[in-house]
Amino acid sequence: MTIRDTTQDMPDQPPASLQAKDFKGPVEPDWCPGCGDFGVLKGLQKACAELGLLPHQIVTVSGIGCSSNLPGYINSYGMHTLHGRPLAVATGVQLANHELTIIATGGDGDGYGIGGNHFVHTARRNVDLTYIVMNNQIYGLTTGQISPTSSKGMKTKSTPFGSVEMPVNPITSAIMNGATFVARGYSGDGKHLVDLMKKAIRHKGFSLIDIFSPCVTFNHDNDYKFFKPRVKKLEDEGHDTSDWKSACEKALMWGDTIYTGLFLQKEQPTLGQLEPVLDEGGPLAYRSLGLSKEQGQNIIKRMM
């Protein structure tokens, strides 16, 4: 099978026509001072610039939550959709115009809670998009309740006696669901983040970057003080990104060492590449409408 290249080529060092600042949106973020999402936004703007992308070539698609306000803060086409639904919407956009660079963004509640079903299926379909989850292990916009990634025992307004539930592990979940690019970042390490984002956007297929993006207002268990001494880059450990078993083992570690970096990457045709309807004729969105005379005749012929 030949795999078609559905996005423009992205060399490692393109002639940077735009700077990170050119990707600043029309509005200043209204996140709390110290919020991890600032680092994620900054990293994404830098990654887009360094990849040589232009604002009109990108669509950022988000759900609902603090982090889902991101499309308003970046200079690109944007869709600020419904709670939990960015991946479904983004899949529609991607298939309708497969020449666009699609970046879905959101939080842990949005992606792994209310949107969990779409997370499973978008991963297994290998839709060519990058999914950036700002994981703060809390519901922030609703003023502090447990999220699907909150640790067992965590005390919040909805769990005053401590959560009794096991958290979801986004990395192992993504791997088991068939994602072809699975990474974890930390908002406190901007350089590493930009590197992961560039790789993820360049990757053909579904890319997840789960990013520790601390909520300084509502989650005092998992703040910068918690992460800083624990995070270790897989890149420094010689991790084999084709070894899914080792990736899962390392992803499950949650103690003195918590790994960040690229856990798994594999080459596999994307949904768009496997769909013959996209073979010729450019993006569906720009094709001429209406049936040809021959198509009309075929329809009638099959009815008779």
Place this chain on the structure above:
Amino acid sequence: MTSEKFDFALSIGGAAGQGIATPGNILARIFVRRGLHLYAYNAYQSIIRGGHIFLTVRVSDQEIHSHGDKLDLLLCLNQDTMNRHLGLMGPGSRVVFNSDTIQPGKAQKGAHLCPLPVTELSGGGGRMIQNTVALGTFLSLLGLEFQVLEEALTLQFKRKGQELVDQNVAAARAGFDHAQENFEPFAVPLPRRPKALAVWTGNEALAMGGAAAGVKFYCAYPMSPATGVLHWMSKNARDLGIMVRQVEDEIAVANMAVGAAHAGCRTLCATSGGGFALMTEAIGMAGMMEVPVVFINVQRAGPSTGVPTKTEQGDLWQVLGASQGDFQRFIVAPKNALDAFDIMPELFNLTDKYQCPGIVLSDLLISEGTFSIDPDKMNLHPEIDRGELIDTPSQGNGYMRYKNTESGISPRALPGLEGYVHLVATDEHDEDSILLSDEFTNPHKRRMMVEKRARKFKDIEKAITAPQLEGPEDAQVTLIGWGSTYGVIKEAVEQLNLQGITANQLAIKWIVPLHAEAVGEIVSRSKKTIIVENNHSGQFYRYLRSETGLSVDGHIRKYDGEPFMPHHIVEGVMEQLAGTVDHTVPIQEIMV
């Protein structure tokens, strides 16, 4: 059967898995190839094996609009069918059955029993062979030459090999010959009209209408009775260049549809009430983002899982109120399959022009019914108008997606275009897309945007043809219906006229916008108004009152899962004209 109009109906009854569809399809094909008009209704249940399936195929040399009131020919594939239906077969009818396995009951006087010793006639040949033997008998009773059936059987079975073709042709021949020798054929043989017709289901009509309208993206989650749209789209996707996706749930369906539509594709999805409930939030998103996208709700009997394989018009208020908040939407309830086909391009043009969601309210009766169609009546190349759509790049800037224009319509640019970078959001937003919700609350801007969107629908009635009375203006009774009841009311009106009662029909197709003034005027000047609805609470009646302030004189409502038959309405009108009642609930006499 009357001498002036050939009007003939046959039924095949049995359990699921007994192979009713195959003889049904073969007969339908034979009938339409002879140019006969056809209307088929299949009563079934949500099981793959067992239960009771009852397929009714009505044919005529003139246009027909319902499955009618009576049966001329019945094939019983099991004892259960014989027990349930024999008593309803009137004088002159024929009842065909396998006499090896089925005991006839007591038939009405004048009904002919036609026993078939299937084993003897077929020489064995498996469980399904009784169907083929019976088909041969049908052809003889209908006065057709055997060759017609031989061709149809060959076409049906040739993919499975010559042996099966030969076996079926031989069995059919035996059934044919046996009938020639033993049974009296119908007095009037099946006529022929000069021009062959085709068959389609309502779901196929909806899908074809979408394809003709330029749909490039279709996604769905399977749900009866809407799945037929998915099947047609999937089969034709590659030939027609349509992206067809089956996705994880109807929430994903609706959200994906909004994404594809926003990116620029004409986008369609179909479901039934339960799935539509899951789609609801995304329909509101399309309203807020001003994205043109079309949703089909094929109604079935509810609430909840309800009766999955039965028809009802029970989702009117669901679609009227789908999603929170005030927003603009079109809602259209097609009257029949051809209407379902025709409304798709019109609805897509409207949703593109006014940048809002459109909803088609079909039901099981239309969507799963099989009908004849003259292909010359299908406009496969309708006019396509995408409204104020920007699709060429620009070097300029200052584009505002939600510009506060006089018409309320803001030119729409597709993602990917240089010079038009913008955000769309489910939050309330300003002309330049910047969210208002996170600003200090700004009542003036909020009001401006609400009014901008609402302005799109000022005088929207004028964009659509108003409903008109069918029949004499000064009729004694005006029957009001909406959507799929059109055909059965039309036939009831014809029957009433034959009985000396002048009647007319006001058929409503466009629910939103409702031409309240035109409808109100008709209702006000009618002598006696009766609303006919396939639901319990009079959903359209309540909507009509809310929009016009007008009431009506009577109601005929059916909510047992089965569609109206013309005589149900005729009898309801009679008793209401007599003045004894103003609310009739017809009894479903055929127990299916």
